[in-house]
Amino acid sequence: MFSVEERDLIRQRLLHLAEHDPAVLAAAVTGSHATDDEDRWSDVDLAFAVSDPLDAVMHRWTQQMYRDFAAVHHWDLPSGSVIYRVFLLPHCLEVDLAFSPEADFGPRGPSWRLMFGQSAPSQPVMSSDHDAIAGLAWHHALHGRISIERGRYWQAEHWISAMRTQTIALACQRLGHATSYAKGAHLLPTNITAPLETTLVRSLDEAELRRALSAAVGALATELTRTDAALADRLRPVLIELAAGT
Template identity: 65%
Template sequence: MGAAITGSVAVGEGDRWSDIDLAFGVSGELAPALARWTETLYRNFAAVHHWDLPSRTSIYRVFLLPGWLEVDIAFTPADDFGPFGPTWRTVFGRTTQLEPSAPPVGDHLIGLAWHHALHARVCIERRRSLQAEHWISALRGQVIALACLRLGYPTSYAKGAHLLPDDLTAQLEATLVRSLDETELRRALKAVIALLVRELERTDPALTARLQPMLTELTQPDEKTLRTGVDPPSSRSTS
């Protein structure tokens, strides 16, 4: 058995908005420990809801308490109990040295970026304004992740976004979708694609030279510039 405090509080960076993050090393099956702690959170702390997030051999049970307090508890087999990042403070028990998670790969982030750009344009052509807005916003997230990767900041969940330089943050403002009007969707998509190209130029000029002409096609008003294999507007789903 073991216990640890994790998250921002573990390294003295918590504030009144921080979650409570705990980790337990469990001997035997995880299910009984999950059940006991779930009962405790509902009975003693008036939990409103919970859900599970599996990761490696752990199960993170995420609780919502009154006042919008989030409590995240990781239940891990004792043999795998150990720091999975820098925000960890062991309370008791023996810990295991774990292999660090693989860092994000630039090609993966770039692939998601062009994927999101393509599907944003397809949704605009299909007159699916809300879905188009979703993909434009998702593309912005990939641009942020790529910039964070380049600068050595956290890439997931925009955790490094507040560390980006002001000039880049100012350019990101232009990529926000201000309405669901088709003209506005096309404007926002063009803005975020331009920012993506500039970010790619900083890290991989050769790849940029291959991708930029195709990305530029997505900003052109004539849908005939797209490949003929794109499904017509009557299609029921974006593949």
């Protein structure tokens, strides 16, 4: 694994390159380093405001990441006008570079530290939509049950685990924690997380999948009651039906 010293040196080198790149008008450190929450395992997160077309700048930076930093692989995560290019470097170091048009360059949350240049005013952070999270949860429950009935047991495991993820997101949203990628899961109290342990799929045996699905549906119903009692009442007959026969 990478060392802290190696990670910090790479971040400094990247900022130095950005400051001397005419196409990069501004740069910011994002992620845990920006809020002084960085630990031994944190990755490198940087955001750039660029003047040239994003494609051209990203192509040039990508070549440099492979040439000078021995990148192993990369992929893109678009978010509005911003494109996050995610690189894997040797020794398991992840480097996330966000490329943004100058007009859209600015903080989208508290994890932001401007290093040079100017940024737009802070944009309000939109919390994940409750109906969308709840909708994904019942969608995954439905497809978990259908996958079991079809004998597609690996697919069933996927949907049951995905439903648990949405139940965790609902709990995190209710308590004001981050909802994406289970970033707030470690902050949830034991009375929420302990019942979720029963939703873990222990094997691909059909009986076990039905048991895990029933537990996951129960955990979802409990969380929906806490977050939106009216919605929980409307969904209850459907959830009972999905758990029936499990």
